[in-house]
Amino acid sequence: TFILKMSNSSPSTGVAVMHMQSPPVNSLSLDFLTELCIGVEKLEMDKGCRGLIITSVLSPKVFSAGLDILEMYGKSPERCGEFWKAVQEMWLKLYGSNMTTIAAINGSSPAGGCLMSLTCDYRIMADNPRYSIGLNETQLGIVAPFWFKDTMVNTVGHRNTELALQLGLLYKPAEALKIGLVDQLVPEDQVLAVATQTMTKWLTIPEHARQITKSMMRKPTLDKLRSNREADIQNFVSFITKDSIQKSLRMYMEMLKQKKA
Ligand code: CO8
Numbered sequence: 001t002f003i004l005k006m007s008n009s010s011p012s013t014g015v016a017v018m019h020m021q022s023p024p025v026n027s028l029s030l031d032f033l034t035e036l037c038i039g040v041e042k043l044e045m046d047k048g049c050r051g052l053i054i055t056s057v058l059s060p061k062v063f064s065a066g067l068d069i070l071e072m073y074g075k076s077p078e079r080c081g082e083f084w085k086a087v088q089e090m091w092l093k094l095y096g097s098n099m100t101t102i103a104a105i106n107g108s109s110p111a112g113g114c115l116m117s118l119t120c121d122y123r124i125m126a127d128n129p130r131y132s133i134g135l136n137e138t139q140l141g142i143v144a145p146f147w148f149k150d151t152m153v154n155t156v157g158h159r160n161t162e163l164a165l166q167l168g169l170l171y172k173p174a175e176a177l178k179i180g181l182v183d184q185l186v187p188e189d190q191v192l193a194v195a196t197q198t199m200t201k202w203l204t205i206p207e208h209a210r211q212i213t214k215s216m217m218r219k220p221t222l223d224k225l226r227s228n229r230e231a232d233i234q235n236f237v238s239f240i241t242k243d244s245i246q247k248s249l250r251m252y253m254e255m256l257k258q259k260k261a
Pocket of ligand 1: 025062064065066068136142143144253257260
């Protein structure tokens with residue numbers, strides 16, 4: 001299956017666009033995450049590439065439905081561990097990227113989808129009240145890991161994170177803008193164009209100074225996971241394979257199907 005379409009950074013602009021295309025909802029499976037990481041790593045090594053825009057090409061629009069629930073349901077502990085390592089890798093690569101990264105959020109972005117946009121330097125969302133964004137893990141009966149929480153705190157502050165995470169809140173675009181979960185709302189058909197314009201502005205900033213500043217802001221958060229990766233994997237595997245959690249996930253999947261019917 002065709003997962004990611006990465007337009008090569010053009011030498012004139014130095015900007016790459018990652019078009020996520022994994023129907024129906026761009027959920028982050030092990031294959032998807034692996035491809036994403038390889039793609040980002042290639043861009044990171046490409047001296048000509050200075051900016052990355054992440055967006056979805058799905059229609060009807062979903063930015064990303066977050067982690068693929070099927071990767072966490074009825075799988076062996078080994079496979080769960082492998083999956084979680086890929087989730088960590090995605091976050092480490094994107095949150096620690098030297099490139100300027102902009103999320104062009106043209107659809108709903110729950111849970112892992114929200115995390116992915118939180119790794120970016122700037123978030124532009126479609127002003128459509130049908131879409132929502134947030135870390136809703138608690139609603140599924142699962143706990144957002146510490147590094148999801150840290151990324152959220154770094155973006156919207158402690159109090160907003162406390163409310164958002166305990167209640168598993170999904171925010172409409174206007175509410176997301178109000179708490180700073182996204183930086184800008186634009187009409188749906190302009191999300192990518194505004195992201196491209198914004199990128200041009202960011203790329204006028206002296207590169208080295210911006211990169212060191214970004215790293216200074218994010219390094220303590222990144223180091224916390226880097227030095228705890230194995231324990232975090234063990235923690236995830238023992239949590240997700242519990243009977244009670246498997247049951248919650250099954251009920252949640254059934255709820256998603258019923259909502260449709
Ligand atoms: N994984 C797998 N399949 C999914 C997911 C998902 N995350 N989301 C949706 N699907 C499936 C649906 O079941 C449905 O399947 P089918 O066609 O077979 O019935 C299909 O995708 C289409 O879904 P919808 O009909 O719901 O599509 P809509 O366009 O109406 O809505 C939404 C799109 C808004 C994205 C909606 O699907 C939704 O809310 N999905 C659930 C999102 C969610 O809650 N994700 C949480 C994932 S958990 C996570 O990311 C972090 C976990 C951290 C774990 C830490 C433990 C220690």
